[in-house]
Amino acid sequence: MKKTIWAGVMLTALLTGLILSAPASAQNAVNDTANHPYWVEMMQDPSANFFETQKAFNTYWEGREITKGSGYKPFKRWEYMMQQRVSADGTRPAADRDIRAYNEYISRNSSRTSAGNWTPLGPFTVPSGYNGYRGLGRVNAIAFHPTDANTIYIGAPSGGFWQTHDGGQTWESYTDILPTLGVSAIAVDYANPDVIYMGTGDRDAGDAPGLGVWKSLNGGYSWEVSSNGMGNATVGRLLIHPGFNNIILAATSNGFYKSVDAGANWVKKANGNFKEVVFKPGNPDIVYAAVGGTFYRSTDNGETFTVISNGLSGGSRGVIGVSPADPEVVYFLVTNSDSYKGIYRSNDSGLSFTLRSTTPNIMAWDCNGGSGGQAWYDLDISVDPENPDIIHAGGVNIFKSTNGGTNWFITAHWYGGCGVQSVHADLHVLEYNPLNNRLYAGNDGGVYWTANGGQSWTEISNGLVISQAYKIGQSATNKNFVINGYQDNGTSTYTGTEWIAVGGGDGMECAFDPTDDRYSYSTVYYGSINRIFNHNSQGQIAGQGSNGITESGAWVTPFLIDHFDGNVMFIGYKNVWRSTNIKAG
The missing domain is CATH 2.130.10.10 (YVTN repeat-like/Quinoprotein amine dehydrogenase)
Known part of the structure; x- marks a missing residue:
């Protein structure tokens, strides 16, 4: 491929994704944000100021290595979404803002109807390729x-x-x-x-x-x-x-x-901030719950709770597992903000716990765990209803234990490595269907199930129109051609009859050539841009370290193709860059 020529235009790239400047009041962040990930709690607290949350995140990550599956990307997705919605002082919109505005509009326009003439276009089916990706x-x-x-x-x-x-x-x-x-x-x-x-x-x-x-x-x-x-x-x-x-x-x-x-x-x-609640099998008066890494126990069906600390030492987030095969057994899987802290087992209905393991780091992305993870974002556990020693749990991938959490091995990997089947990354829910004992998993890609303990997985996502689109681009010369970038599910092009996968990762800004619909362009985070010809990727043409570009851009980096000359593109990185031959090669 011929080298595409990019020229740096020394302008401050205010194009880079609606960058907002924090007010002076936002400088008073939570103490010690450099060593503790307070940003996790702050981003999930609607009353927390956006700019203070943003600063806490940046302070924590300054000088730290950003590894795959570290939790960095889910925050950047949230930041991109929220920064377009906050007030000038960093106040987040009220949860019911839109419905209140809608109801007020309807009350003032009683003759209007809420009915619309919309038809879903999809994607309806998982794009071709290995489904774990x-x-x-x-x-x-x-x-x-x-x-x-x-x-x-x-x-x-x-x-x-x-x-x-x-x-x-x-x-x-x-x-x-x-x-x-x-x-x-x-x-x-x-x-x-x-x-x-x-x-x-x-x-x-x-x-x-x-x-x-x-x-x-x-x-x-x-x-x-x-x-x-x-x-x-x-x-x-x-x-x-x-x-x-x-x-x-x-x-x-x-x-x-x-x-x-x-x-x-x-x-x-x-x-x-409760994220977990579980009944004791056979006795609903006993209820287990969790706030962060703190375990709560009730003996009166949730009227009152006692914090259980016997054998536990806290953490950032925890999930609870039980099995009707032995109602006395309770598991509490506890994580730090990113990695696996340990799994604890109780044999007395949650009154006391014993640590079963602290390794491997089953929150991480590698075959044997590895370092890092994003347990604040993706985490769940499920215990076999017929055997209390069999546990499935995970974060980026799915792991299994057959001895009550003492040892773990991987059963599903995000791209199909490790000698196991590919299942899309980032687990959020594990549930057994009591009618057929199948274990179902929900993740960033959709829904899977296994009937043999994780030896094989069947995906049943087709038909779920639930993609989260970052950006949409439409051809100016062919109204049926549309290109979309999706959160964690790549970039796809609609041809008027089908969707074709044209890029992976987080698909972001995307566009068609203004005069030649054979050419289109997709991006992933920080401005890595790929050229696509006839719905087939031809590889990267721009991004840090590519074709002379020495800097990266915002999480969603903007670019613009000249309306009259499809060879010319402008990209907003730290500076604005220009190429006059993006089709070269």
């Missing part, structure tokens, strides 16, 4: 019909609530009209499966606002808000009492809530 979108929640094994429900962080009635061959959704499309928890009434509760918001990354619990009375075809007393919380987990289906427990971003009237009203029972 390409998928459709992130899944935060999985739930099951109480009597029909083929009816499964999933929740996406910005794609809504979806259901299948044929085991995942086809999917359908009826939540596109809701004021938030973030779903992180689902609970199905075992006595009347037409009644479904949905916990809104994005538990793991804050990509969608939380508006409490919503309820459906017709199997998910229509929804009404059901969060009186809870308010605009992000709901991370929901449980229905197995003996009294009007009693529901909710782990939320602003406390632990309980309803005794089927979700009509909620009462806060404990303060804190």
